[in-house]
Amino acid sequence: MEAHEEAVKKNPLDAFIDFQPFLGPLAAAGIIKGVVAILTAILGWTAKNNGVALVLTAAGDGFFQFLPIMIALNAARKFKMNDFTALAIAAALVYPNLEATMTALGKVGAVNFFSIPLILPTGDYLSTVIPAILVVWAASHIEKFMKKITPDFVKVFMVPFVTLILQYL
Structure with missing residues (x-):
C-alpha cells in the first residue's frame, strides 16, 4: 500500500x-x-x-x-510543506508589535492592507490554533503551485518568498 x-x-x-x-x-x-x-x-x-x-x-x-508556531510546524509536516516557511508564516501571526501597531493605526483609521481592512481578533493570535492551521494549509497549496512553475535555479529562495507574500495578500 x-x-x-x-x-x-x-x-x-x-x-x-x-x-x-x-x-x-x-x-x-x-x-x-x-x-x-x-x-x-x-x-x-x-x-x-x-x-x-x-x-x-x-x-x-x-x-x-507561541502555540501558533508549534501548530504551524505540525501542520507543515501534515500538509507536506517546508517547515521553515510555515514557521515564518506563523511567526507573523504572533509578531509582538502587530497588535500595538494595529491599535495605534486604528485610532487614525489607517488599518488597511491593499485597501482591505485588517481586523485583528481580540487578544490577537497568541495561543490560537485554528488560524495557524488555516494559513499553513493555504500556504501549502501556494507552495506546491510555486514549486511546479518556478525554475530550479531560483526555487530555493523564490518559492518561500512568493509563498510568504501571497499568503498575506
Missing part, C-alpha cells in the same frame, strides 16, 4: 495521533503552569518576587504564547 493510500484511509483518531509529537511538550507546559500555580498558592512565589517562579512561568507560558 502506498503512503498516499494510507493517508486517505486514516480515520479521525489517526489524524489526531499525527499531532502526537506536539502533545508531550503541550502536557509538560500545562503541568509547569500547574506547578507555578501551586508554588504561588502555597509559598507566595510569583514571577515578580522569585527567580524560580519567573523561569517556570516563562517555560509554561512560552509554549502557549
